[in-house]
Each structure stands twice: as C-alpha cells, then as structure tokens.
Amino acid sequence: MFRFQSLDEDCTLEKEEGLVEEEDEIDQFNDDTFGDGAIDDDWQEEHKRLAELEERKNEGLGGLGLGGLGMGGMGGGDASTVQLPPPASRVPHPSSLPPPHHSLSSMPPPGLEDRGGGDLAESLAMLILGADPAIASVGGPTGPGDRSTGLPPPPSMPQQHQLPPHQQLTPSGLPPGPLHPSLLSYQQHQHLLRRGGPPMQQMNSHNIWENNMGFGPVSVTPGLVTQMEDSPLMSIIKEVGLPNRPPPVMSEDGRDLSERAPPPRSSSPVIGSPPVRAVPIGTPPKQPMSHAMNHHQQNSPLCRPPFPAGVGPVLSQIQRAQMLNSQVAGFPRGCQGPPLLPGGGGFRPFFGQPPPHRMGPHHNHVPCPIIRHNTTHLHPQHRRMLTQRMQSRGGERGGRVGDWRSRDPYSNLMTQREKEWVAKIQMMQLQSTDPYLDDYYYQNYFEKMEKRQERDRDGVRKEHTTKLITPQVAKLEHTYRPVQFAGSLGKLTVSSVNNPRKMIDTVVTSRTDDEEKREKQVWNKRRQILYTVEKMYSLLLEVQDFEKRFMQTPEEQREALLEQHKTHTLQLYASLREKEWDDRVSDEQCLLIMSVRKGKRLISRLIPFLPPLQAAAVVMGIARNLPALAKKDKQDQALCWLVEPVAVVISSLSSAALTDLLQELQGSEGQLSKVLQNKFGVTLLYLILSEGERMQSSDLNCQLMDDNRWTELVFSVTRELLNVPPSSLSPPLFTPPNLLSLFSRYVDRQRLELLQEKLQISSLSR
Amino acid sequence: MNYMPGTASLIDDIDKKHLVLLRDGRTLIGFLRSIDQFANLVFHQTVERIHVGKKFGDIPRGIFIVRGENVVLLGEIDIDKLCDHILQQVSIEEILEEQRLQQQAKQKTEKAKVTALKDRGLSIPKADNLDEY
Numbered sequence: 001m002f003r004f005q006s007l008d009e010d011c012t013l014e015k016e017e018g019l020v021e022e023e024d025e026i027d028q029f030n031d032d033t034f035g036d037g038a039i040d041d042d043w044q045e046e047h048k049r050l051a052e053l054e055e056r057k058n059e060g061l062g063g064l065g066l067g068g069l070g071m072g073g074m075g076g077g078d079a080s081t082v083q084l085p086p087p088a089s090r091v092p093h094p095s096s097l098p099p100p101h102h103s104l105s106s107m108p109p110p111g112l113e114d115r116g117g118g119d120l121a122e123s124l125a126m127l128i129l130g131a132d133p134a135i136a137s138v139g140g141p142t143g144p145g146d147r148s149t150g151l152p153p154p155p156s157m158p159q160q161h162q163l164p165p166h167q168q169l170t171p172s173g174l175p176p177g178p179l180h181p182s183l184l185s186y187q188q189h190q191h192l193l194r195r196g197g198p199p200m201q202q203m204n205s206h207n208i209w210e211n212n213m214g215f216g217p218v219s220v221t222p223g224l225v226t227q228m229e230d231s232p233l234m235s236i237i238k239e240v241g242l243p244n245r246p247p248p249v250m251s252e253d254g255r256d257l258s259e260r261a262p263p264p265r266s267s268s269p270v271i272g273s274p275p276v277r278a279v280p281i282g283t284p285p286k287q288p289m290s291h292a293m294n295h296h297q298q299n300s301p302l303c304r305p306p307f308p309a310g311v312g313p314v315l316s317q318i319q320r321a322q323m324l325n326s327q328v329a330g331f332p333r334g335c336q337g338p339p340l341l342p343g344g345g346g347f348r349p350f351f352g353q354p355p356p357h358r359m360g361p362h363h364n365h366v367p368c369p370i371i372r373h374n375t376t377h378l379h380p381q382h383r384r385m386l387t388q389r390m391q392s393r394g395g396e397r398g399g400r401v402g403d404w405r406s407r408d409p410y411s412n413l414m415t416q417r418e419k420e421w422v423a424k425i426q427m428m429q430l431q432s433t434d435p436y437l438d439d440y441y442y443q444n445y446f447e448k449m450e451k452r453q454e455r456d457r458d459g460v461r462k463e464h465t466t467k468l469i470t471p472q473v474a475k476l477e478h479t480y481r482p483v484q485f486a487g488s489l490g491k492l493t494v495s496s497v498n499n500p501r502k503m504i505d506t507v508v509t510s511r512t513d514d515e516e517k518r519e520k521q522v523w524n525k526r527r528q529i530l531y532t533v534e535k536m537y538s539l540l541l542e543v544q545d546f547e548k549r550f551m552q553t554p555e556e557q558r559e560a561l562l563e564q565h566k567t568h569t570l571q572l573y574a575s576l577r578e579k580e581w582d583d584r585v586s587d588e589q590c591l592l593i594m595s596v597r598k599g600k601r602l603i604s605r606l607i608p609f610l611p612p613l614q615a616a617a618v619v620m621g622i623a624r625n626l627p628a629l630a631k632k633d634k635q636d637q638a639l640c641w642l643v644e645p646v647a648v649v650i651s652s653l654s655s656a657a658l659t660d661l662l663q664e665l666q667g668s669e670g671q672l673s674k675v676l677q678n679k680f681g682v683t684l685l686y687l688i689l690s691e692g693e694r695m696q697s698s699d700l701n702c703q704l705m706d707d708n709r710w711t712e713l714v715f716s717v718t719r720e721l722l723n724v725p726p727s728s729l730s731p732p733l734f735t736p737p738n739l740l741s742l743f744s745r746y747v748d749r750q751r752l753e754l755l756q757e758k759l760q761i762s763s764l765s766r
Numbered sequence: 767m768n769y770m771p772g773t774a775s776l777i778d779d780i781d782k783k784h785l786v787l788l789r790d791g792r793t794l795i796g797f798l799r800s801i802d803q804f805a806n807l808v809f810h811q812t813v814e815r816i817h818v819g820k821k822f823g824d825i826p827r828g829i830f831i832v833r834g835e836n837v838v839l840l841g842e843i844d845i846d847k848l849c850d851h852i853l854q855q856v857s858i859e860e861i862l863e864e865q866r867l868q869q870q871a872k873q874k875t876e877k878a879k880v881t882a883l884k885d886r887g888l889s890i891p892k893a894d895n896l897d898e899y
Contacts, residue, residue: 410810424777
C-alpha cells in the first residue's frame with residue numbers, strides 16, 4: 001500500500017487491474033479501496049477514518065484485534081499486516097517506512113498517520129514481544145516495559161502466571177529459554193523469529209484461531225508474521241486481515257461463563273421499578289475473579305480429594321486441561337493425573353469450596369445445627385427436629401457417603417455459593433406477611449406438633465418453646481407519584497413494570513357517613529313503598545281477573561272463588577286503611593303510595609273494585625291530602641288518572657258524604673287555594689260542586705240544604721274563586737256545565753258574571 | 767450444612783444418583799449435578815432406562831439438562847441397593863425391539879377398539895396429549 005503513497009490522484013479501475021496483473025500480492029480484496037468500493041475522495045483521509053473505526057471495533061472485541069488492520073511492513077521484509085491487539089495498534093507507525101514490496105492492505109493501522117515519528121521496527125518488536133503471551137511470559141512481566149513508547153501491557157498478561165508450561169507448546173515455536181526481549185536487539189529478535197518460522201507453519205494452520213489452551217486468539221503469532229511473504233494465504237491475511245472470529249465459546253482466562261452477563265436489558269426507569277442490575281436476577285453467582293482464580297487453582301488441587309487413577313472419562317480436551325494443570329504436580333498423593341475436568345477447559349470445579357465429603361466426618365462433630373438466618377421463617381421446633389433428623393441420618397451414612405463422594409471426580413460442580421443462592425431464592429419465596437393466610441396448613445401442623453410434644457415431654461424437660469416471631473416482610477407501599485413540572489399541564493408518567501401507565505385520572509369523591517345514611521334512608525323508604533305497591537298490584541290484578549275466572553270455573557267452585565275475591569279486595573283495602581278505623585284511609589299510607597306514580601295508577605284502578613263505602617273513604621283521603629299530593633305530583637302529573645274513578649265515586653256519594661268531601665277538600669286554611677292551583681284539585685272541586693248541583697236540581701228532597709254546611713262551603717268556594725287571580729287558577733280537565741246554575745243560587749249577578757268569566761277563561765284559554 | 771430444613775429442596779440431592787420420570791414418559795437415571803430455582807436439573811452420566819414388561823435396557827445419554835416443568839417425579843437411588851432381581855437387563859437393541867413391539871401391539875388394540883366403536887356408531891375423540899388445557 002505504501003507503494004501508492006505517492007499517488008494523489010484518484011485511482012481508476014484500469015490502474016488497479018493493471019496493478020493486479022503486475023503483482024501477485026495485490027488481490028481482489030482491494031476492490032474496496034481502489035475498485036468499485038472506492039469513494040471519489042482523498043483515499044488517504046478515507047483510510048484514516050476507516051482505520052480509526054476499525055481500531056475502535058477491534059478494541060471492542062477485547063483485544064482480538066482481527067479487524068482489517070494492517071501493519072506496516074516488517075523491517076526488512078515485506079510489509080505485512082499483522083493482526084494486532086489494540087495496544088499494538090497504537091504502536092506508532094512510522095511514516096518513513098521503507099517502501100518494500102509490501103502488499104496492499106486495506107488500511108493503515110490506526111495511528112499510522114497520527115504518530116509521525118517512531119521506529120517501525122521498534123514498534124513491531126514491542127508488539128511481538130508484548131503481545132504474544134508466550135514471549136511475554138518468557139520475558140517476564142515487564143517485557144516491553146523498557147521500550148520507549150508506552151505500550152501498555154497486553155491483555156494477556158495475567159495469563160503468563162499460569163502458563164509457564166505453555167511456552168513449550170506455543171505456536172510461536174520460540175525455543176524456551178531466556179529470551180528476554182530487552183536482551184536482544186531488534187535484529188536479533190527478528191532473526192530468531194524468522195528462524196522459528198518454518199516449523200511453525202504447520203502449527204500455524206491449526207492454531208491460527210486459537211491457542212492450545214483454548215483461549216481465544218490473543219494475537220497472531222509472530223511466526224505468522226514472518227511467513228507473510230511466503231504464502232499467498234499470508235499475503236491475503238496481511239492485506240485483509242483475519243476474518244472476525246466468533247467470540248470464543250470457551251471463556252478467556254477460564255472465567256465462568258456466567259460472568260458474561262447478557263447485554264443489559266433496556267431497563268425500566270428507576271422510579272417505581274426494581275433496581276437496575278447489571279447482571280439480571282436470574283444469573284447464578286459469578287466465580288471469583290482471575291487473580292483469585294490463580295490462587296484457587298493452586299490451592300484446590302491440594303484440596304481436592306485423592307481419587308484412584310483412571311476414574312472418569314478422559315477426553316482430549318481433558319488432556320489439554322491436564323497439561324495446563326500440570327503445574328499442580330505438587331499433588332500430595334502424587335496420583336497419576338491431575339484432577340480430571342469435565343468439559344474442555346472449564347475450570348469451574350476447581351473453584352469450589354472444600355468438597356462435601358468433609359461433611360461426612362464433620363457431621364458428627366456438629367452438635368447443634370447451624371442456624372441460618374434465612375431459615376428463621378421456619379418454626380424453631382421444626383428446624384430443631386429436622387436438624388436432629390439430619391444428624392442422625394448423616395451420622396450413620398456419613399462414613400460411607402463421604403467415601404463415595406470423595407471418589408466422585410465430578411462432585412461439587414455446583415459450588416457452595418450457588419447452592420446458597422438457590423436456597424436463598426427458595427427462601428425468599430417463603431416470606432410472607434401473613435403466614436396464616438399463605439401457609440395455613442403448615443402453621444397448623446406445627447401447632448399440633450408442638451402441642452403433642454409438650455404433652456409428651458411434659459415434666460421431663462421443660463424445654464422452652466417460645467414462639468419465634470418469624471420476620472415478616474413489611475408491606476411496602478410504593479406509590480408512584482408522577483413527576484410534575486410546575487405550571488405544566490398534566491403529569492409526566494414514566495411507566496414501568498411496577499407502575500403501569502395511568503390512563504384515567506379518576507377522582508374519588510367520598511361521601512360522608514351522614515350523607516350516606518340519609519341517602520340510604522331515602523332509598524330504603526322508596527324501595528319499601530314500591531314494594532308495597534307491587535304487592536297491591538298483584539292483588540289488584542287478581543281481583544281484576546276475577547270475573548274472567550269466575551266465568552270459567554264450574555259451579556261448585558264458584559263460591560270458593562267468590563270468597564277468595566272478597567278476601568283479596570279486603571286485603572287491598574286493608575293495606576290502605578288506618579289501623580283502627582275501618583272507614584278512614586290512613587293518610588300516611590295513602591300519601592306514601594300516592595307519592596309513587598305507580599301508586600297513583602294503582603289507586604285509580606283500585607277504586608272501582610272497592611265497595612262503595614271504602615271507595616268513598618279513599619276518595620276522602622285523597623281530598624284531604626290533596627295539597628300534599630299535588631306537591632308530590634308536580635313531576636309525574638299523574639293525578640289526573642284519578643279523575644275518572646273519583647268522578648264515579650262522587651256520583652254515587654250521598655249528600656252528606658258529598659258535603660263531607662267538600663269539607664275535606666277545603667280542609668284547613670289556605671288549602672282551597674292550593675287546590676285551585678292544581679288541575680286535579682280544580683277538577684275535583686268542580687265535580688263535587690256539579691254533583692251537588694245535580695243533586696239539588698234533580699232531587700227536591702235533597703238533604704244537601706238541610707244543614708248549612710253545604711251552603712257555607714259553597715260560599716267559601718265562591719269567595720275563593722272570586723279572589724283567586726286567573727293566572728293561578730288551574731284549568732280543569734273539564735268544566736261541568738251546571739256549575740253556573742249552582743253559583744247562581746248563591747251569588748248575585750255581578751259575582752256570577754265574574755265567576756263565569758273565571759270558569760270560561762280557565763277552560764278556554766288553556 | 768442445612769439447606770432449608772423441613773422443606774423439599776433439591777440441594778441436598780446434589781451429586782447423588784437419581785431417577786427422574788419426565789412428562790413424556792421417559793425415565794432417566796443419573797447423577798444430579800446442578801439445580802436452580804425452577805428445578806431445572808443437570809444430570810451427569812445419564813442413562814435412559816426403557817422398561818418393557820420385566821425387561822429393561824439402558825441407553826447411555828451423557829449429560830442431560832431437564833427443564834423443571836417437565837419433571838413428574840424425582841427420587842434418589844440407593845447406590846448400594848442394586849437392581850431388583852425381578853427385572854432383567856437386556857441389551858439396547860433388544861429393549862428397543864421390545865418397545866417397538868409393544869407400541870405395535872398397543873396401536874393394534876387401539877385401532878381395533880376404534881373400529882369397534884365406529885361400527886356401533888360411537889366415537890371417542892382422540893385426546894391430544896399436547897393440549898393440556
């Protein structure tokens with residue numbers, strides 16, 4: 001690529017093709033740069049940009065450094081692209097590269113143009129020495145430390161502790177030995193590397209992607225670098241870079257896979273939601289970190305119980321693991337192989353706590369149960385009993401089980417921490433604010449158990465059975481208060497799992513107790529009235545249907561039916577009448593019933609069926625209470641239904657009764673005026689008067705005039721009629737014609753005319 | 767260490783040999799290596815045991831991970847107590863063959879039943895095992 005550094009003009013396709021023919025090392029991948037993929041601007045800038053991107057990407061890959069990084073030429077040889085981990089990528093790339101026939105790489109390494117100076121060779125050396133774990137381990141922890149550029153220790157540094165044996169197998173093929181980089185000059189080093197080239201090639205092919213250890217690729221080995229100019233494959237790799245390897249399945253540094261927490265979820269906002277966790281709740285506990293791991297690794301083989309040789313399947317991966325663990329040669333029992341591990345490269349079992357086999361012999365030594373704070377939810381008796389049980393069981397089996405467990409190489413895959421974690425989760429599920437509600441049977445069971453035990457050991461041992469108050473989780477109310485900005489309309493609602501979006505802003509209006517009571521009373525009363533009305537209606541309907549039925553029933557049963565009918569009617573009336581007086585309708589009851597529209601209808605239908613005396617009483621009652629009824633009727637306007645039946649009744653009234661009726665109608669002071677204001681009232685009045693008139697005119701022996709009551713009443717009516725303003729006089733349903741003649745008897749002409757007017761006005765105008 | 771005394775916890779069953787019956791009718795025997803809060807189980811050196819009549823056969827399966835909801839029952843096996851004398855272990859091929867024959871016989875009887883019912887005008891709808899609701 002540096003070949004074309006001088007080119008400032010845009011490259012055309014032809015040129016590129018020509019180049020391709022000229023040189024074998026330029027390959028098709030360069031289309032991106034010079035071919036179709038090229039953008040028509042300054043390619044240097046473009047590359048710089050892309051290179052920076054790549055660098056960032058590579059850093060993200062965690063040091064895998066397999067982007068299309070190209071490294072400038074190696075000293076003396078072809079410029080080769082070395083796949084570098086990010087630290088190496090920061091190695092200054094001298095611009096003053098000798099232009100060897102390095103192959104075109106897609107982009108210069110990052111920082112190529114950034115750092116103008118710097119020796120390429122030096123940087124390369126540092127790269128090689130620093131990046132490759134093998135060399136680094138050989139050289140010591142601060143291999144490239146003495147180099148000028150502050151090359152940060154490569155990420156694989158920690159591995160070096162673990163890998164002293166590894167050097168023998170590294171693909172780099174470096175001869176083991178004191179290859180301290182600082183001792184070598186760059187050229188010497190290069191020479192060494194070159195020498196170490198050929199035998200390495202075979203290993204390279206299978207080790208390109210990973211080291212023996214199964215670690216992810218850390219770097220392309222230096223040997224690979226030296227081969228660059230040799231094979232076309234290498235040249236391609238130089239130019240393009242190794243393709244991105246899949247993220248290593250096997251964990252780096254033997255870390256537990258559980259450390260690889262899934263990418264953080266888009267968590268609901270903190271308000272009202274569970275705390276944001278970097279590691280989601282479901283992940284098991286992590287294994288200790290790498291530095292701790294080393295200790296573990298060294299300790300645990302010692303801790304590990306001995307096992308007979310040949311136990312367990314031996315896989316090739318296991319063999320590799322064995323090689324790695326050969327450091328644990330200091331095995332006390334000196335048995336054949338190191339602990340065999342299931343799965344390739346997994347170090348997990350090593351990091352367990354002391355294995356459970358120790359439980360066996362220890363069991364008997366533990367007299368009292370280990371009280372775990374999270375088991376306090378269980379009844380203390382329960383816990384005690386069960387630990388006893390455990391101990392007794394453990395004691396007899398301890399020896400045997402311990403032995404067997406100690407021989408099982410796969411035991412303790414689940415670490416103590418993990419067991420505790422599961423237990424903790426299960427305990428959390430037992431927390432309850434109301435144990436009697438949540439676990440009734442358990443509580444009862446234990447109460448019984450306790451009682452039984454007390455009974456049994458009564459007197460023998462006064463063991464204190466204090467009731468432990470199990471810790472109860474307080475019911476925490478998390479009320480979400482929406483964030484409000486002053487002066488803004490509405491509230492900002494951030495919804496999460498725990499507080500879903502509030503759709504409707506409801507306002508609760510709570511009524512006071514008094515109000516509620518009153519309302520209730522009113523409703524209750526009304527309900528009662530309606531109920532009474534309904535019952536009466538059913539009776540009424542039966543009465544009404546009587547005739548039909550009467551016709552249908554045969555002779556014998558007719559009497560019975562008649563009886564029934566009579567009782568019904570009596571019942572009907574009974575519900576209306578006063579308690580003691582038979583001929584007076586209870587005002588209260590009447591009012592109540594009439595206050596309901598249906599009640600009015602009921603009465604109107606009822607009256608025809610009542611015997612005359614009772615009917616008269618009903619009408620009396622109506623008349624008496626007319627003002628009140630009128631007031632209640634304002635909404636319904638249903639009183640007029642009563643006109644017809646009442647008229648019928650009136651027509652059958654005796655004179656005395658009529659007089660009484662009129663009197664009732666007039667009632668107390670001021671009642672008449674109210675009556676006049678009501679349509680029904682007026683109608684009723686007129687009816688009465690007309691009836692009276694009829695009586696008078698028809699029957700000469702009418703007793704109407706015998707006492708003065710009638711006359712007086714008529715007079716008062718007349719007076720009232722005259723006084724009442726026409727506006728307040730309500731128009732009657734109809735005006736009986738003979739009223740005038742009635743009035744003519746009592747009043748003089750003038751007044752008569754006035755009355756006439758009144759009568760006429762009322763009926764005509766409305 | 768006492769894990770959840772008095773409760774049914776699988777923690778104490780770890781590293782012991784267990785027999786588990788799954789919802790699909792399989793019987794697995796293996797060492798219980800790991801559990802979690804859903805009773806998902808990790809079995810090691812698992813063997814699927816097929817029973818036909820008095821014979822049984824073991825098919826080694828390696829490592830099994832069973833999702834908790836599929837477990838019907840799980841029980842510890844006493845290692846010291848060997849297999850019953852009643853049951854006779856046979857080779858895998860034989861047991862599979864036996865199983866196949868058993869399935870065939872079953873299907874035949876089922877079919878006969880269905881045709882018999884059909885002749886009488888009755889039909890019992892086939893219960894879909896997957897549909898539990």
